[in-house]
Amino acid sequence: xxxxxxxxxxxxxxxxxxxxxxxxxxxxxxxxxxxxxxxxxxxxxxxxxxxxxxxxxxxxxxxxxxxx
Amino acid sequence: xxxxxxxxxxxxxxxxxxxxxxxxxxxxxxxxxxxxxxxxxxxxxxxxxxxxxxxxxxxxxxxxxxxxxxxxxxxxxxxxxxxxxxxxxxxxxxxxxxxxxxxxxxxxxxxxxxxxxxxxxxxxxxxxxxxxxxxxxxxxxxxxxxxxxxxxxxxxxxxxxxxxxxxxxxxxxxxxxxxxxxxxxxxxxxxxxxxxxxxxxxxxxxxxxxxxxxxxxxxxxxxxxxxxxxxxxxxxxxxxxxxxxxxxxxxxxxxxxxxxxxxxxxxxxxxxxxxxxxxxxxxxxxxxxxxxxxxxxxxxxxxxxxxxxxxxxxxxxxxxxxxxxxxxxxxxxxxxxxxxxxxxxxxxxxxxxxxxxxxxxxxxxxxxxxxxxxxxxxxxxxxxxxxxxxxxxxxxxxxxxxxxxxxxxxxxxxxxxxxxxxxxxxxxxxxxxxxxxxxxxxxxxxxxxxxxxxxxxxxxxxxxxxxxxxxxxxxxxxxxxxxxxxxxxxxxxxxxxxxxxxxx
Numbered sequence: 001x002x003x004x005x006x007x008x009x010x011x012x013x014x015x016x017x018x019x020x021x022x023x024x025x026x027x028x029x030x031x032x033x034x035x036x037x038x039x040x041x042x043x044x045x046x047x048x049x050x051x052x053x054x055x056x057x058x059x060x061x062x063x064x065x066x067x068x
Numbered sequence: 069x070x071x072x073x074x075x076x077x078x079x080x081x082x083x084x085x086x087x088x089x090x091x092x093x094x095x096x097x098x099x100x101x102x103x104x105x106x107x108x109x110x111x112x113x114x115x116x117x118x119x120x121x122x123x124x125x126x127x128x129x130x131x132x133x134x135x136x137x138x139x140x141x142x143x144x145x146x147x148x149x150x151x152x153x154x155x156x157x158x159x160x161x162x163x164x165x166x167x168x169x170x171x172x173x174x175x176x177x178x179x180x181x182x183x184x185x186x187x188x189x190x191x192x193x194x195x196x197x198x199x200x201x202x203x204x205x206x207x208x209x210x211x212x213x214x215x216x217x218x219x220x221x222x223x224x225x226x227x228x229x230x231x232x233x234x235x236x237x238x239x240x241x242x243x244x245x246x247x248x249x250x251x252x253x254x255x256x257x258x259x260x261x262x263x264x265x266x267x268x269x270x271x272x273x274x275x276x277x278x279x280x281x282x283x284x285x286x287x288x289x290x291x292x293x294x295x296x297x298x299x300x301x302x303x304x305x306x307x308x309x310x311x312x313x314x315x316x317x318x319x320x321x322x323x324x325x326x327x328x329x330x331x332x333x334x335x336x337x338x339x340x341x342x343x344x345x346x347x348x349x350x351x352x353x354x355x356x357x358x359x360x361x362x363x364x365x366x367x368x369x370x371x372x373x374x375x376x377x378x379x380x381x382x383x384x385x386x387x388x389x390x391x392x393x394x395x396x397x398x399x400x401x402x403x404x405x406x407x408x409x410x411x412x413x414x415x416x417x418x419x420x421x422x423x424x425x426x427x428x429x430x431x432x433x434x435x436x437x438x439x440x441x442x443x444x445x446x447x448x449x450x451x452x453x454x455x456x457x458x459x460x461x462x463x464x465x466x467x468x469x470x471x472x473x474x475x476x477x478x479x480x481x482x483x484x485x486x487x488x489x490x491x492x493x494x495x496x497x498x499x500x501x502x503x504x505x506x507x508x509x510x511x512x513x514x515x516x517x518x519x520x521x522x523x524x525x526x527x528x529x530x531x532x533x534x535x536x537x538x539x540x541x542x543x544x545x546x547x548x549x550x551x552x553x554x555x556x557x558x559x560x561x562x563x564x565x566x567x568x569x570x571x572x
Contacts, residue, residue: 026467026561033462036377041455047326050416051350051436059259059348059357060303 078155081130082237084171087123087161091115094159098202110206110250113398114196121193121212124165127236132158134197136208136264139280140255144299145201156207157198160236164191175237185239194243195234199252206250210234210243213391213400218366222388226364226400228269228344246344246363248399249281251301256281258359259304259346260288260312261395265361266344267316267441273342274443276317287315303356306348309439318441321449325435328407330451331417333384333479335405337450338440339365341481345440347392349419349433352408357436363400364391373473379465380458381476394421408434446481446513446533448541453479453531456542456566457517460529463562464519468555475526477519481533484510494528495549500571508544508569515541524550527559529568542568 019027051057088094091114092107134156145152164187166174174184197207213226226246234241247268251261260281271278279287288308289298304312310320323345325331338345345362371385389404401421408418417435457477465472491504515531525548535541545563547556547570556572563570 022558023561023565026558027565029463029466030459030562030565033459033466037455037458037462040458044327044330044451044454047330048414049324049326049437050410050414050434057348057350057357057436058303058305059309059359060257060301 078131082171083128083130084166084168085126085128086165086167087118087126088115091118095198095205096202102203104203108204108206108250109396110398113401114206114209117211117398117400118161118193120214121161122163123161123193124191125162125167127160127162127171129158129160129236132156132197134158134199134207136249136280136282137197137199139282140199140252143282143286144254153200156200158195159198160195160234161193161211162188162191163193171237174239185241188236188239189241192234192241192243194245197249201252201254204250204252206248209248209399210245211248211399212243212245213364223367224364224391225340225367226391227339227342228266228363230269230272245399246361246393248393249395251395252281254300255285257301257303258395259309260285260301262346262359262361262393263288263309263312263439263441265363265393266346266439267313267318268344270318270343270441270443271316274317279316284312284315288312290315304359306437306439309346309359313439313441316441317444319444321440321442323438323440323449323451325417325437328405328415328417329382329384330454331384331435331438332387332405333382333454334438334450335362335390336365336367336384336387337453337479338438339363339390340478343440343442343481345438347390347419347438348436350436352432352434358396358433360392360394360403362390362392362438365389366391366402370476378462379472379475380461381473383476383478390419392421397421408432410434443513445511446515448515448531448533448535450479452537452541453515453517456529456531457519460517460562460566461519464526467558467562468552471521471526474521475519476521477517480516480518481513482516484512484514487514487516487530491546494546496546497572500547503569504544504546504571508571510543514543518548520548521550524548526551529566540567542566544568545570547572 092111097106137156138154141154194211196209198205199207210232214224216224229244229246231242231244251257263284264281268278285301288304288311313320347360347362348357350357365387366389367386368388370381373381389402391400392403393399394401404420406418408416410416419433421431457479461475461477465475488505511532511534513533515533517529519526527548528546529542530544531541532543545568560570
């Protein structure tokens with residue numbers, strides 16, 4: 001029963017113990033990656049929508065509308 | 069004079085004939101003044117499509133009750149002055165030649181029943197329901213897709229298709245596809261039909277009732293009727309379409325188009341997950357919007373990375389075209405994707421809808437938004453998975469230099485149960501396999517980020533798909549066959565700093 005209540009990801013959240021140089025390197029790389037991709041993320045998450053009126057536009061086009 | 073009180077059951081007949089050179093020939097010209105061009109372009113398209121599939125024989129059922137049409141009839145056509153029948157005809161298509169006598173033998177030769185069933189199934193291309201609506205006869209139609217490779221060697225994939233059972237002359241056949249139908253402009257315009265196609269596979273996955281077009285239009289216009297009337301349908305706006313999705317028991321996810329790269333990646337990811345997005349598009353000439361249902365992809369090679377700062381390749385760059393159900397045209401129509409510069413300088417995602425062999429339907433549109441009918445428990449959108457994927461791919465390219473400029477990633481939703489079942493094929497150790505199956509809790513849907521190099525997959529990251537944006541959602545790293553053992557310890561540190569467990 002004691003195993004069932006033991007947190008499974010304790011290692012992932014335990015930051016109190018000494019951090020090895022290897023882990024410090026990994027953290028630096030993760031932070032560097034975050035900074036590098038930040039402009040891409042910003043562009044995709046906060047980019048300007050194509051059309052302001054897209055929400056109100058009615059979607060009903062028929063083939064014959066295309067032919068006109 | 070004697071009043072008529074006939075209520076006899078209608079007869080059923082089967083007609084077997086060679087596939088006609090011109091499919092339009094079997095559809096009569098409607099009586100009276102035809103407001104639009106005859107024949108409808110959908111009929112011409114279907115004739116061309118079936119010819120490409122190698123159709124040789126058609127079998128017609130003279131009396132077929134179609135669930136979608138009978139709802140349309142009940143909601144609208146039964147109250148028309150013209151006495152529309154409540155039944156349809158159904159045409160089945162086969163790529164093997166056979167005639168009336170062979171068909172009779174298939175049905176009656178009990179000693180060769182198994183072979184007959186196999187012959188019919190092997191050559192079956194699907195069916196079209198023919199409604200008794202003179203101007204819009206194409207009802208629910210399920211046809212097989214094109215093959216996996218194009219003539220030029222590109223790859224096709226059709227994620228949201230599924231098997232549909234078909235009962236024909238005592239045989240149980242199946243056809244793998246996604247339903248299409250023509251807008252009738254009575255109970256449905258393009259928006260309703262695109263939603264109907266998009267909902268089909270997702271509702272079935274969730275064991276939900278698949279609504280008919282009449283029910284979708286009714287649900288969509290129940291609370292919000294911005295202008296016009298619901299029947300005859302005058303189209304839907306985005307808010308109404310979202311309501312139509314909710315009415316089906318699913319959740320609407322709206323993705324406004326902001327960049328070609330993101331749109332390509334999201335189309336790839338949702339379609340690979342078996343989810344069919346509705347695409348809201350608008351001709352570059354303006355006018356009303358148009359809605360189509362994305363059902364598949366045409367994929368080439370992933371483009372090389374041109375930015376020296378980035379270590380990863382964008383899997384979305386492989387998307388060359390999207391296959392759409394366009395109710396003005398037909399099923400599985402190809403729409404090429406590329407950047408399109410608008411008058412204000414904004415670079416939009418352009419869609420060039422092509423007629424299969426001619427130029428008459430080349431229509432340039434831009435993508436406005438995607439609407440994905442989502443299962444309620446899949447809350448983490450692909451856009452958020454992509455952010456984590458970008459970070460991890462970039463970090464992996466820096467930590468493990470041999471992956472730089474070669475590593476890419478895909479995102480998808482999978483059933484946790486399905487992922488666990490497939491874990492036996494991932495090359496995990498006994499401890500890893502046991503841990504993944506028995507020592508970790510997973511949401512019903514898991515978000516899967518698969519990082520890979522051309523030789524094969526490196527590792528997967530499993531996300532809790534029920535989580536909100538505020539909280540980290542990475543649950544597990546699963547090491548795959550191509551990941552070098554010498555880097556496992558470092559990857560373990562990446563997993564730890566991402567808040568996840570690792571299974572080797």
